[in-house]
Amino acid sequence: MKLKSDYKVRKIAGESVIVRMGQQNVKMTTIISLNPTSEWLWEQLQGVEFDAEKVADLLTGEYEVEREVALKDAEAWIASLTKADLVSE
């Protein structure tokens, strides 16, 4: 999968967010808040094909975390991105 390319991270009152405006028939605007780890992953994965394994690689490379835990976190992270409609297959 890939991150959708049409979103950019904005700083709002000191926090990092992605703003997704309502589409043609869906008026709802969504604000997705990124914690520092999410934001770092978001930067690393721009334009890159990835899966949970790849995200876990990044996490274990950057943080002191067990592979098993990192993989679980990676899956949860991908699930939340998918729910927010920020990834494409």
Add this chain to the structure above:
Amino acid sequence: MSFFSVAEHVFELTRENSDLPVVAGLNFGPFRAEYPTASPLFRVVVDRPVVARTDEPMVRFDYDLQVGNCTLCIYPDEYRLTLRALGEESTLVCPQARSSYAFAPECSFYADLCVEGKRTPGVIFDHAMVFAYSFATLPYDTLLIHSSVVVKDGLAVMCLGESGTGKSTHTRLWLEHIEGAERLNDDGPVVRVMPDGEVRVFGSPWSGKGCVWRQESFPLGACLRLRQAPRNEIKRLSKIAAFGALLPSTLPTLQKEERALDYICDALSKIVATKPIFMLDCLPDEAAARLSYETIFAAAG
């Protein structure tokens, strides 16, 4: 030539095909600036015929007004807003190339609003000006926010919400039950982060059915995002939630382009960093007005 000043931004409405004055509605009266001291921020030529375009725009966005509807088309070399209401149609053009989308000070527009023989409804004229004004003032931390505003003890309180949520009803309840409260605007006030960081709310010519066109401004006290509910309840929002509460009340046509959205986000970021924003679930009753009033003014000390 006619000059106007809204939120201390001066603009000019002018004709190029006659010496007749530009007749703007009564709502523009209080905002006339006969002798501008600074050069205008932008000008709108109101009587130039607009040649239709048939090529495909990069972005096309259709939306409804209270009366009528609009289409915004963004082309590589210009913006076009076509407005339709009461059987009439007009187009406002901003011939500003996307590549040089730098919001130059000489930002200018032309439109066929006042070409000879045309009877443009006020709703079209007003919304064309809303778009031109909002577009031209974006780089100056200036936002037109769809809301109804009351002033109490020198502080402005803005009520926001989807159409039909009861913004005007809530401010009317303040007028009826909170001593000394008065209305500043009932539909489209202008909020501006001043160079010294103060957030001020200005009256404007765009006030919907409320017809309050006041050339006055007050510091922003708080914003209330209204939702209809079977009970009254108020909650202060976190900064990010506050941002999410304000963003939908900015002009939708300006949210269609990244560069414009950047300016909107910057201005809102400054507002939510310093001002309290509340979610108010409410009934249309006196208790709702007292609850919001007491909460806001307790917070303000």
